[in-house]
Amino acid sequence: MPETDLSILNELYDIITDRKENPSEDSYVCSLLNHRKGIDKILEKVGEESIETILAVKSENKEEMIYESSDLLFHLMVMFVAKGITLDEIATELKKRRK
């Protein structure tokens, strides 16, 4: 299988971390990280995007599947940053499971 460049995931993680450290008014990520509902707002988005991903898969429309999965992955990454979970920690956990 060809190696895919997944560096965008690290780049996006770094941008989200930067938004946490340097809040700005017009940032969507900041609006989630600093929401009055706290972590619940991010969890709401993860839940919504999960459902949208499921519906996209059921629709059999691959473009929709990719679009909604990207939304889900993005919001999961915001959740990771909010809770101090690094992508390395996720990768390590996945590697432990490798057979």
Ligand SMILES: N=c1c2ncn([C@@H]3O[C@H](COP(=O)(O)OP(=O)(O)OP(=O)(O)O)[C@@H](O)[C@H]3O)c2ncn1[C@@H]1O[C@H](COP(=O)(O)O)[C@@H](O)[C@H]1O
């Ligand atoms: N990758 C993303 C990304 N993917 C999805 N989204 C946002 O996630 C939201 C998805 O929610 P919905 O589908 O429910 O759409 P909505 O109707 O706008 O949602 P509501 O919040 O109004 O409920 C949309 O507002 C999208 O714009 C993203 N927003 C930002 N990024 C990246 O995050 C970085 C930081 O963004 P800012 O914090 O806005 O600077 C940017 O460089 C982007 O690369």
